[in-house]
Amino acid sequence: GDSVTQMEGPVTLSEEAFLTINCTYTATGYPSLFWYVQYPGEGLQLLLKATKADDKGSNKGFEATYRKETTSFHLEKGSVQVSDSAVYFCAPVNFGNEKLTFGTGTRLTIIP
């Protein structure tokens, strides 16, 4: 089945620092790749996605590129803000496989 390995947290950064959260996956075929974010006290919400190789998903200053050759979908942001403090989840999803497998999540804390 599909599986995903995420960078272990927690990650603590200063405001305006550069962020990378690593995500690698194991899946058959060509999965769609998602990053979800969970702000404190809330459910998850979609941050960005990419559906085919070399696609770049972007939203709220975050970016991730679908790298089929390395089976990775690393999340990046050039300058983080305190409001980015949250837990981030990576998820590969194969069309036709209706199970959803999330990574363990990476807790990010941004210090002013």
Next chain:
Amino acid sequence: EAQVTQNPRYLITVTGKKLTVTCSQNMNHEYMSWYRQDPGLGLRQIYYSMNVEVTDKGDVPEGYKVSRKEKRNFPLILESPSPNQTSLYFCASSLAGAHNEQFFGPGTRLTVL
């Protein structure tokens, strides 16, 4: 407002006392699912449903039941709760399948004593 609602938001109960956590969505979504979130384990899928009367097991279905009699509702049933089911539970829905954007409810924090 398009949303997924869960009730109750918080519940403390005792071992063996049957309980139901309700989930309802107003977006006419076909796909609905339940997850539990535990520290260090992330989010794990319990059950999912592709449509009315169609349900299937996720990765951790033991000790749980679900039903999908109506498109908008997908209750999670714990027939005989045990302390290892203490967790934060999330319901989610999407238009058609896991590969579409999932919309999550606010969560239900369950404690089983």
